[in-house]
Amino acid sequence: MALTRTSDQTLTDQLVDRFAERIRMRLLPAGARLPSVRACAHQQGVSAYTVVAAYDKLLAQGLVEARRQRGFYVRDLLQKTAAAPAQDGKATSAGVGLAEIVRAASPSRPSTARSSGSRINAAALIRGMFYHASDHPQPGSGVLPVAWLEEARFMSAAVRKITNLETLRQGSLTYGEPMGDRGLREALAQRLTDVDIAVGPDQIMTTVGATHALDIISRSLLKAGDPVMVEEPGWSVEFARLDALGMKVLPVPRGPDGPDLAVMARYCETHAPKLFVSVSVLHNPTGYSLSPGSAHQILQLAERYNFHVVEDDTYGHIAPPHATRLSTLDGLRRTIYVNGFAKILAPAWRIGYIAAPEEIVERLLDTKLLSTLTTPSILEKALALCIDQGQLRRHSDRMRMRIAAARARAVQVALEAGVTFASEPAGMFGWVETGVDTDMLTQRMLDEGYLIAPGALFHATRQPCTLMRINFANSQDPNFWRVWKRVVAESGAAASGGA
Structure with missing residues (x-):
């Protein structure tokens, strides 16, 4: 302001x-x-x-x-x-x-000294989730608008229904099941058949959100110094977690069909990575989805070089039917499937889960017990009820259609403002080319009351970047794009003038 x-x-x-x-x-x-x-x-x-x-x-x-x-x-x-x-x-x-x-x-050559700590990138992204620049819709947000999520009132009704005195006593006065509520795990196993992943409830473990699931996997299968391949651009929290655990992060460029297979092959030959973390469907921030051909070659590399593939399917709830998933093709032999419900239901409902090969389930459970003991059984029972009654499926369908409508509207007003998309708009997020340093652009847009997500946040090391990520649901306002166009022009003029 x-x-x-x-x-x-x-x-x-x-x-x-x-x-x-x-x-x-x-x-x-x-x-x-x-x-x-x-x-x-x-x-x-x-x-x-x-x-x-x-x-x-x-x-x-x-x-x-x-x-x-x-x-x-x-x-x-x-x-x-x-x-x-x-x-x-x-x-x-x-x-x-x-x-x-x-x-x-005084104006001089730009500094090459930049923060290399990915935890700084992650902190900026996460803290931005709690920062309210103004009452405007915030294009940099990572979640759906509150008004949309309020439509999931069936969750509150489910909680009221399952919290009769006996259920409340059982769910509150005991630790519950270490693997998570049995009813929810059975419902999740049935739900995974929708994406052709055949898995029993004993191979599913609930977690405190998808982020917790990814952390459990890392702590169970890796030790300090182990090399891990992660897609870039990608979710900076994953870069930061692995960095904090002392892992060697190997960024793999992500393209329209999937990760750069040549880069992966070189890493395999020179570093012998232990893990590859991938968002196969509606990748954040690009919106790309994995092609069947790339998926097969990734699994061939995993088999040949003996590493696990962690598939983060956070955006699977809003994905098109029959999207390619590594876990479907692999049958959970070398793949570990991760998902959660924060994006589609509510950010504070921290329920996620892991579907894993039988031989590593006990290792994952040991790590869960050491970190959180168990997970909240009352919320898990409520979610199981919503899945069994078809409410979650209907809600996901509504959100998918609403996101598609918002995306069409946001793309229209963005193109009218002269925006160039770096990738074909898909899913919840757009990857936008601005032509100026988006670290600087972020500060200028904050002055105008808008929080954007600069491209540097989505890279393993912070480098100058002209890309930014937008949330289509929060980018439909033509006024935002008018302000953005003016600020970009001013930023470009300042840069060319040596200011």
């Missing part, structure tokens, strides 16, 4: 508070470069001296650092705060003088 001269705060303090909030929320991640003094002054409609004073205060607070002849960069707040080393005999905190600030902010 625009700075105001009628505020009780000075323009300098308003600017400081704006940057400080975004840095602490990691919407400006560690290693991100602040706009140059001239560019910031132009964007905010203030004098260069106001920006210099604001940057000086951010330096004094230890939120940014000045790099001589390069500009100002966000410090890593997760590292222990220590006194900054002197540069040319001058301090880099409160003692920085005006001349030093201006020198640091």
Whole structure:
């Protein structure tokens, strides 16, 4: 939002508070470069001296650092705060003088020093889920609108139905079944026959959402230093989890038909990876779905080089019929199937599950018991009831149609604004080419009240990127695209002018 001269705060303090909030929320991640003094002054409609004073205060607070002849960069707040080393005999905190600030902010070649920690990317993405830039629909959101999810009132009714006194007592006063509620596992086994995955309830284990499922698999099958192949662009939380566990992350470029098989083959020959993590259907962020030919070749590589394939089918609920899944072709021999219900029902209903080969089920269960003991049986019983009565299927069908209508509308208004899609629009998300650095674009759009998801968040290491991901359900407003078009033009003009 625009700075105001009628505020009780000075323009300098308003600017400081704006940057400080975004840095602490990691919407400006560690290693991100602040706009140059001239560019910031132009964007905010203030004098260069106001920006210099604001940057000086951010330096004094230890939120940014000045790099001589390069500009100002966000410090890593997760590292222990220590006194900054002197540069040319001058301090880099409160003692920085005006001349030093201006020198640091002078236009120069772009810095190649960027945050390589994928956990920073993930933190920015996750924290953005809780950040409300304004009352506008937020195109960077990863979930469906609340108004849509409120249609799933059958879940609340199911909870009321199963929480009679005896069920409530049994579900609350005991730990429940380690593998998860038996009724839900039976319902899930039946549901998986819809995608031709034949599996019994004893091969299914419930989890606290799909993210927890992926974590259980990693902790059960890997040890620190093990190489893991992950699609790129991809979900940065997965990069971050593996990085935090000490794994060697091997990014595999994702194309329209699937992962780059030549890259996978080279990794197999040189690194002997233990795992490959894939979103076969409606890949996030590109919307791509795996072709049968690619699926067969992936499974051949897994057999030849002896690694497991983890198939994250989070978006399977809204997928077209008969979409290709690795687990269907493989029959859960080398594949491990993961799914959850947060996207389709409600983000706070953390119910997910794993369908796995029989020989590794006990290992997965041991890890689950060590991390969460069991999972909430009352919610699991309620979900089982909704599946058995066909309510979840009908709700998924409605959401699929509603997303398709939103996608058509969002694509129409985006194309009218001159947008180029980097991949054919499909599913819940769109992958958009902007032509400008989307890290910088994100900050400018936040000033306008819109949160977008910059492309750098979807890569294993943070690099300059001109792509952004949008949520079609939240990108139907023509006003967003008018603002986006103006800000992109201003950003492009500033970059070409050396600002």
